Amino acid sequence: MANTTISPYHAVANPPVDFLLTQYNPQLALPIDQSILKFSKEADLFVGKDEAERLKREENELFAHANQEKQLLLEELIKYRERRHSPQVAAPLVPNVKCSWDDVIVALKKLSKEGDDNDTKFKKSLRAIGDNAEIFQRWLKLLPDGDYGATVSGAFKILLGVSAAQRSSDVRTAAFEALSEIPDVIQHAASYTYIYTAMKPKRLIEKTAALCSAVLIALRHIVRYFGDGSFKRALGALSRGPTFKEDMIQSLTTVKKLAAEVAEEANICQQARLQNMTTNMEVMNHNASSTHLTIQQGFSHLQSEAYVQRIGEEVHKRVVNDLMLLLATHPAYDHRTGQLLCLPSGVRQVKSSDAILSSDSESRNETRNVISTSGLIRLLRPSRLVVGDDLHRLVNSGHSLNLRQMDRVKWMMTSSNKIREWLMSSRSRVLLINGNSSAIESVSPTTFLASRLLTTLERMRSVISIYYFCSLHTPSSREHESNGTGMLRCLLVQLLEAGKPWNLSFLSEDDLDNLDGADLEALRNLVHNLIKRLPEKTVLFCVIDAVNFYERDDTRDDFLAVIDQLVFEVERSRKITIKVLFTCHLRSVFVREYVDDEDVLLVPERVDGDGQGWSKFTWQRTMGRQIEELGSSRSERE
Structure with a gap:
């Protein structure tokens, strides 16, 4: 399987924030104490703890529909596992259908090495999943806390684990072609994943939640198409009319549409962010003068509890965010590469x-x-x-x-x-x-x-x-x-x-x-x-x-x-x-x-x-x- 090439222009998602949170420098009182301030991707700023928690709750609310679709997919996977379970062995009360994406890669490599399958379309689908595995895994990690990634990975692993006899059919070929399209669609929106890693404005979260829901729905239709009732019934459905297949194809069309929309929205957010940088520099200068603070003075007190109490949390946030902006707009820093330029x-x-x-x-x-x-x-x-x-x-x-x-x-x-x-x-x-x-x-x-x-x-x-x-x-x-x-x-x-x-x-x-x-x-x-x-x-x-x-x-x-x-x-x-x-x-x-x-x-x-x-x-x-x-x-x- 080919490895996805990660552009060096995206080696670091947000280097100024990374510097403030990880680099130890006693003279500048760094790193920032995260018990006082947290960086919020939603606000693209350092905010107080309460504000950070509020923004996280807001994100979870935007993913409410996706959470419902995740539960429906879990139920579909459990039903599928129960139907495929050997009658000689007692089925577990709660089938373990979740896994990590690394488990999917192991199953994919094992399946790719099987030499008894001459289905060219099937092998092409496997290669497509492998080619786009890294970007797809990156996208899964962007989803909110919970088991979204584990549920999606579980669906992939279960389908990859269907026996060879069951796979030798037109149903198998169509299902795996559909399965391979999901990582491929995310690959075509790869740049969005890098932007979402650095910042998550509300509109972009909404688009991501909609895309997540669509992916979960598509996987549910693929699983249902693969084994609704029994494998023979799925084959019978083909002869009666491709209703399952139509649902599956329609759900993939929705995924493609929403992936294009989220990529476009990410571009708009990125351009707005760049556009605001120059304006924010002027705001930074105003803030520094209005609070009678210099950036140098702020450096030496960023972690001082007494200092925070004296000037208040709001001014403290200003100083930290001004410092972040100063780093992000410094002429020696190239935001595109995360590297220093030689002027x-x-x-x-x-x-x-x-x-x-x-x-x-x-x-x-x-x-x-x-x-x-x-x-x-x-x-x-x-x-x-x-x-x-x-x-x-x-x-x-x-x-x-x-x-x-x-x-x-x-x-x-x-x-x-x-x-x-x-x-x-x-x-x-x-x-x-x-x-x-x-x-x-x-x-x-x-x-x-x-x-x-x-x-x-x-x-x-x-x-x-x-x-x-x-x-x-x-x-x-x-x-x-x-x-x-x-x-x-x-x-x-x-x-x-x-x-x-x-x-x-x-x-x-x-x-x-x-x-x-x-x-x-x-x-x-x-x-x-x-x-x-x-x-x-x-x-x-x-x-x-x-x-x-x-x-x-x-x-x-x-x-x-x-x-x-x-x-x-x-x-x-x-x-x-x-x-x-x-x-x-x-x-x-x-x-x-x-x-x-x-x-x-x-x-x-x-x-x-x-x-x-x-x-x-x-x-x-x-x-x-x-x-x-x-x-x-x-x-x-x-």
């Missing part, structure tokens, strides 16, 4: 006074000083522009994708002509790839494909390539311009650095003041004027990855203004060729409106693959060769 030395905010007006070779013939290319770059460069590091990081990100995700990369390269047509077209074109996968992770199959494309293009002297990875520049990274304005500044810096020395005499003092103030209209005018001044027959590639991260309400307007400008340049280009690629982890809603139907590539929700994923050979045989052909055809034209 480049000399990083600082560029002011207008840093924009050097020179009388160098660019401007000797001018009657006034003209800003140099390097001066304009310094003026435009956001304070933490790291797009150069982005590409280096992402091109090596293949290890963070599992084989299913890599199969999606391969599908995009080999199963559609849209990318090839976009690449090889002699005219300027726009292409949107809707990846139809998870929007949560910063690295997706479309991100990896975009990074490989850009790396190959960079080796071609005959083209200019500029890019921006939206998922790597969000409010959580503490970039002040994680929006359309910041994106356009990044693109402009790359364009200026890629071209030969520019004659920037068209920029007036007012223009420079507006650019220094990050005026969006001034930035749009600048990109138009620079593209207009590119040499004839230039090929310009522009890749914007993960547009869904900037389609949120708070960043949408500026972002769509930039999208509008890029599409405008494509439509107006005559002397040069512009190829713009937009990618979306899910399905774009707003950028989609700027792209014609024939220029949209939609990746299927489920992609059939050979489990081998992406390889350099496949890349070179498809995309790499096409890019080389693009370079050759351009050289011939020149």
Whole structure:
């Protein structure tokens, strides 16, 4: 059985909280005393003990229906066990139908090794359960205290333990295909499990409870289909009409629907969390000043009972939560990886006074000083522009994708002509790839494909390539311009650095003041004027990855203004060729409106693959060769 690859981007669910609760540091009075404060995933904050208990009760209430379905499944399992029990042996008063998921894995491995079963569909179902076992176990651990996981695991183990004679039937094949679909559906919502590990807002708990209920109902229908009354009666039911089977299939459809909903809700919660971080930093500063406390003062007293009594529990909670926020938003901490970043030395905010007006070779013939290319770059460069590091990081990100995700990369390269047509077209074109996968992770199959494309293009002297990875520049990274304005500044810096020395005499003092103030209209005018001044027959590639991260309400307007400008340049280009690629982890809603139907590539929700994923050979045989052909055809034209 294949092992599910866990992305390193999810190695730690909530490192700031983990640090506060586990790291011993006497100077900072850490770890936090959990008899005073507890971290609540429901509130995404440290709260008092009473509040934590109230939130836990609220979660249990939301799982009330799931608890009822759990009892119904238990009853169905007990009835099934009693019917299958040998009449020569007295049945236990309360059959033990619960077990751990580890017991399921043992039974699965044992069953997989049996060599007397030639049913290909049956073996495929076993492999599917094994492939998704790790993520499914992770999901079971997310469920509330109780025996949800033990009950679900018990259902799997009982069905896996049916004798070979009983399994050799159409009923067996259909039931095991249905059984294997449940972990597979959870696998497709894998990113949600990582988010739910770190935070559990009420709406996400409701969606999780509904999904849990649906899984329990589906298992009950599978068990009933497998052995209602007796195995022979189940076979007879097939001849009378597939009512049991219809119920089973319908219940699985519900599971798939709810899994998609919970994944989408998790994405919304994650984006809202990131969006609020910058605002919360301002609140933190206000709290510190209003309570006449500094974070440093709070550090030394966090565990002091007298201190808590003096300032009160509410202020104590503020200090701890401010500390957590400080850790989460520190520029050296990357929430996506749970790792510390190495900041480049000399990083600082560029002011207008840093924009050097020179009388160098660019401007000797001018009657006034003209800003140099390097001066304009310094003026435009956001304070933490790291797009150069982005590409280096992402091109090596293949290890963070599992084989299913890599199969999606391969599908995009080999199963559609849209990318090839976009690449090889002699005219300027726009292409949107809707990846139809998870929007949560910063690295997706479309991100990896975009990074490989850009790396190959960079080796071609005959083209200019500029890019921006939206998922790597969000409010959580503490970039002040994680929006359309910041994106356009990044693109402009790359364009200026890629071209030969520019004659920037068209920029007036007012223009420079507006650019220094990050005026969006001034930035749009600048990109138009620079593209207009590119040499004839230039090929310009522009890749914007993960547009869904900037389609949120708070960043949408500026972002769509930039999208509008890029599409405008494509439509107006005559002397040069512009190829713009937009990618979306899910399905774009707003950028989609700027792209014609024939220029949209939609990746299927489920992609059939050979489990081998992406390889350099496949890349070179498809995309790499096409890019080389693009370079050759351009050289011939020149």
